[in-house]
Amino acid sequence: MTAASLVVSGAVLGLTAGVGGATLPRRSRVAVGAVLVWGACALEAVAAIHVLVSGHRVVLHSAELLPFTGVNLVLTPLGAFFVLLVAMVAVPATLHGIGYAHHGLDSRMAAFAVPIFVTVLLLVPAAGSVATFMVLWELMALTSLSLVLVDHGRREATRSAGTWYAVITHIGAAAILTAFLILAAHSGGQSFAALRLHARHLAPVVRALVFVLALVGFGSKAGVVPFHVWLPKAHPEAPSPVSALMSGAMVALGVYGIILVGDVILGGGSLWWWLVVLALGAVSALFGSLHAASSTDMKRLLAYSTTDNVGLALIGLGASGLFDATRHPQLAALGLVAALVLLLNHAAFKGALFLSAGSVQSATGTRDLDQLGGLLRRMPQTGALFLGAAAAICALPPLNGFIGEWLLFQSLLHGADIGNTAGEIAIPLAVAAMALTAGLTVVAFVKAAGIGFLGRPRSEGADAAVEVPGTMRLAVGLLVGVCVVLGVVPTLVLPAVERAVRAVLPRVAPLSLAHGVDLQLVGLRGVLEPAALAAAMAGALFGLGALRRALARRPAPRVAEAWGCGRQLQTARMQYTATSFAEPVQRVFDDVLRPVQDLDVSHVAESRYFIEAVTFHNAVDDGIERGLYRPVIGAVRRWGQVARQLQPGSVHRYLAYGLGALVIVLTALTVIR
Amino acid sequence: MNAGSHTVVAVIASCSQVVAVAVGGLVLIGLMRKVRAHLEGRVGAPILQPMFDVRKLFRKERLRPDQATWIFPLAPVVLVATVAVAAAITPLVTTGPALSTGSDFFALVYLLLVGSTLLALAGMDAGTAFGGMGSSRAVTIGALAEPALLVTILALSATAHSSNLPAIVRATLADPGSVATPQRLFALGALLVVIVAESGRLPVDNPATHLELTMVHEAMILEYAGPDLAFVTVGEAMRLTLLLGVFVNLVAPWGIATTTNVAAVAVGLVTLVAKVAVVGLALAVFEVFTAKLRLFRLPELLAGAFVLALLGVVSGLVVK
Numbered sequence: 001m002t003a004a005s006l007v008v009s010g011a012v013l014g015l016t017a018g019v020g021g022a023t024l025p026r027r028s029r030v031a032v033g034a035v036l037v038w039g040a041c042a043l044e045a046v047a048a049i050h051v052l053v054s055g056h057r058v059v060l061h062s063a064e065l066l067p068f069t070g071v072n073l074v075l076t077p078l079g080a081f082f083v084l085l086v087a088m089v090a091v092p093a094t095l096h097g098i099g100y101a102h103h104g105l106d107s108r109m110a111a112f113a114v115p116i117f118v119t120v121l122l123l124v125p126a127a128g129s130v131a132t133f134m135v136l137w138e139l140m141a142l143t144s145l146s147l148v149l150v151d152h153g154r155r156e157a158t159r160s161a162g163t164w165y166a167v168i169t170h171i172g173a174a175a176i177l178t179a180f181l182i183l184a185a186h187s188g189g190q191s192f193a194a195l196r197l198h199a200r201h202l203a204p205v206v207r208a209l210v211f212v213l214a215l216v217g218f219g220s221k222a223g224v225v226p227f228h229v230w231l232p233k234a235h236p237e238a239p240s241p242v243s244a245l246m247s248g249a250m251v252a253l254g255v256y257g258i259i260l261v262g263d264v265i266l267g268g269g270s271l272w273w274w275l276v277v278l279a280l281g282a283v284s285a286l287f288g289s290l291h292a293a294s295s296t297d298m299k300r301l302l303a304y305s306t307t308d309n310v311g312l313a314l315i316g317l318g319a320s321g322l323f324d325a326t327r328h329p330q331l332a333a334l335g336l337v338a339a340l341v342l343l344l345n346h347a348a349f350k351g352a353l354f355l356s357a358g359s360v361q362s363a364t365g366t367r368d369l370d371q372l373g374g375l376l377r378r379m380p381q382t383g384a385l386f387l388g389a390a391a392a393i394c395a396l397p398p399l400n401g402f403i404g405e406w407l408l409f410q411s412l413l414h415g416a417d418i419g420n421t422a423g424e425i426a427i428p429l430a431v432a433a434m435a436l437t438a439g440l441t442v443v444a445f446v447k448a449a450g451i452g453f454l455g456r457p458r459s460e461g462a463d464a465a466v467e468v469p470g471t472m473r474l475a476v477g478l479l480v481g482v483c484v485v486l487g488v489v490p491t492l493v494l495p496a497v498e499r500a501v502r503a504v505l506p507r508v509a510p511l512s513l514a515h516g517v518d519l520q521l522v523g524l525r526g527v528l529e530p531a532a533l534a535a536a537m538a539g540a541l542f543g544l545g546a547l548r549r550a551l552a553r554r555p556a557p558r559v560a561e562a563w564g565c566g567r568q569l570q571t572a573r574m575q576y577t578a579t580s581f582a583e584p585v586q587r588v589f590d591d592v593l594r595p596v597q598d599l600d601v602s603h604v605a606e607s608r609y610f611i612e613a614v615t616f617h618n619a620v621d622d623g624i625e626r627g628l629y630r631p632v633i634g635a636v637r638r639w640g641q642v643a644r645q646l647q648p649g650s651v652h653r654y655l656a657y658g659l660g661a662l663v664i665v666l667t668a669l670t671v672i673r
Numbered sequence: 674m675n676a677g678s679h680t681v682v683a684v685i686a687s688c689s690q691v692v693a694v695a696v697g698g699l700v701l702i703g704l705m706r707k708v709r710a711h712l713e714g715r716v717g718a719p720i721l722q723p724m725f726d727v728r729k730l731f732r733k734e735r736l737r738p739d740q741a742t743w744i745f746p747l748a749p750v751v752l753v754a755t756v757a758v759a760a761a762i763t764p765l766v767t768t769g770p771a772l773s774t775g776s777d778f779f780a781l782v783y784l785l786l787v788g789s790t791l792l793a794l795a796g797m798d799a800g801t802a803f804g805g806m807g808s809s810r811a812v813t814i815g816a817l818a819e820p821a822l823l824v825t826i827l828a829l830s831a832t833a834h835s836s837n838l839p840a841i842v843r844a845t846l847a848d849p850g851s852v853a854t855p856q857r858l859f860a861l862g863a864l865l866v867v868i869v870a871e872s873g874r875l876p877v878d879n880p881a882t883h884l885e886l887t888m889v890h891e892a893m894i895l896e897y898a899g900p901d902l903a904f905v906t907v908g909e910a911m912r913l914t915l916l917l918g919v920f921v922n923l924v925a926p927w928g929i930a931t932t933t934n935v936a937a938v939a940v941g942l943v944t945l946v947a948k949v950a951v952v953g954l955a956l957a958v959f960e961v962f963t964a965k966l967r968l969f970r971l972p973e974l975l976a977g978a979f980v981l982a983l984l985g986v987v988s989g990l991v992v993k
Binding site: 293373374376377383387391394395396397402405406409410412413414416417421424425427428431432433434435436438439440442443446447449450451454455456518524525526527528529532533536537540541543544545548551552556557558559560561562563564570572574575576580581582583584585587588 | 736739794
């Protein structure tokens, strides 16, 4: 079987899964669809691994499939990396979906859309021409939109989220299409190879315009500030496996798009492009992590954290472009490796976190952290897996998040003296942004894990929670397993990542980061021994655990009531909530977050010295939505109201408009001629 | 000497570092308390009192709050384990302890973060108001200290073009003038503030307080008793000592063993103890004259440290 036929059969299998999902009876459609999707993922993954190992691209052309342009699929090493990333998220997500089916995923629409969505996600990185890419890109937007809207009949918030997502994603698609059209107009064909060939002869202004359009378009899909507003609306409303797919895989494809246009087609570019990317990344990382730290809805928190992680990847990408523009190919490759590794890690732990959030929602009926608590005792395995994924996203060694941050830090560190003033000022600031982001991520996830899973349950739903079915736990477990493996032996995947990077930056000599099981920066001074570190940590942990058992007189601890200042009864209401946990952060970053707080004290009628009730309301809404989008929406609405006056319903008026228009056109024609 | 004996000496040096940090940490805490007591006109407890306390705690019963999960007993062990691993691989006594090729400043910071994150989770495990309060404050302070810390690493790595700690120390030894550059001085000033914040000393946190409004670290570990509390105490003392050890070796690395022979390691151990004791005493004297800052004034202090670190990086660019 050739690699090309693998790609085709994978796509066919995925589409079959969609059709099967739509036609089979309700009981079996999700499971059958999932199994077929796994087959599709496996086939595409094998083709991708073949491309990464052999270094040969897979080219497929079919003139009949799409009128006028035909379908062009070219699987490059860079695309293959993203195919593997998608497959890594898609298999656990669809597995989790089997247990999650009764939350709307077993409707005919969803059972049809999920396999199509996954198939399209697998094919987007393989698109080789503008038409193919845009068709797949639109399919991706439409299937994901229909999945966000699964719950639309029951919840108003879902409909609103769908509208936001649809509008922003289509503004993005329009920007991408414009960028590609400008490129295609200047080159003979519409294949990416032709675009690339002619892009270097374009005027700098045109190139810059194309890049900015692509950055806007792909940035809106990647959830970059200020286009991130759809993420905290759509992710919480979508079913959790869909959130995992959207956040882990689809958002990464947004970054793929920026690499495709910026690095592959335009072949690098001016310094300022990449400074813009770097700045967008830093702002996204800070904004996302700050909002994640102050969110109380678990999935909203995860959505903001997606913006933060994409921001980190963009810092790596921006730094890479910066180094490339200042002729430091080695560093440029390192930055790009860091960006790709960050995306891969993000897909693994964010997938796991979204899926466990789904398990929690399924078991308790809520995703509001202020209503949760005590879940680790009630759902021990889901809880432990959530804690593991949270540790990974906090970049704690020996898990994968740490490897990504180390690579990013190393690329910034060695780029600190690149001999360009703008870059040398940008890099310490990027390090600071990355550091504050890391710290705020710890706040966000200590909060999510501590409030959600530890302590006493804060609602009856949380108290009555029981462990979810095995398939759901297995799905999360697979992704957490990936986090551990990528953290302890990252050298398993680094050669593949480097191959993808070398296909993008052809000038680069091999980086060969992998040195046995260690990471070593060749030509630069930096070594990390993740496996040895993990072994040392495990050894010390077991040794000290044994020591404590040996030293303690009575090894089994006595269960006692916690200290409550002498008060006898401890209740769940005495605990910190997610809101109170985030209060210090919210107070420190008051100027950025601008929380809306309302304190209402009602007094007893007889005397103002006695208080009857106190209500406190605290909400942190998105400052960019309030400051940027709301005014625009308001202006459009007002403009629409004004325009309505043109349509009073009078036929005479309409005839007059026609006459006026005719006169104007005729006058204009006379003047022009 | 052959490669085998090199490894043996490196392992011995590593072990001596861990023991020095563990034992020395408790003695350092006792010493700092003694100095404080003397300056305040008290006699104070013996210098070895923290060690007696730990021994006493190990004899006591282990307690577990009724709501607690496996996080609660795990956190103290993880705290000590990560600090011990960090102490083993960091160049304290010698520039070449075991596993030191991968002894990265960045990795060290994140290794220590594992312990503090788990402790913050354990604070919330008992389901009490105090634990959540302490955890919330501790992670907030940690987050605010992070930018200063990483930019400091950036500034300190400039001489050696690497964040590898042995490389930085060796580069300083090879070029003693680099210690007095504005870059290094600004960065070390920032590092000192961060160390004070990370190890919960005055003016960031008062280790002697048990007043609920002011507690940070003590609130977080309030539920611990017996051997678990002993582990937490030892872990915290080790963390302070380790960070001070890194600090002194960045300020004045002289005396550290650069060759793998036992005599050099012994000299390195003695000089390390002396240097850390001096800095610890200075810190104790400073604490007598300092009041704890309000929690919401801390961002200003840590932002100040961040600006210092940034000045370090920028002055490096200007001087170059």
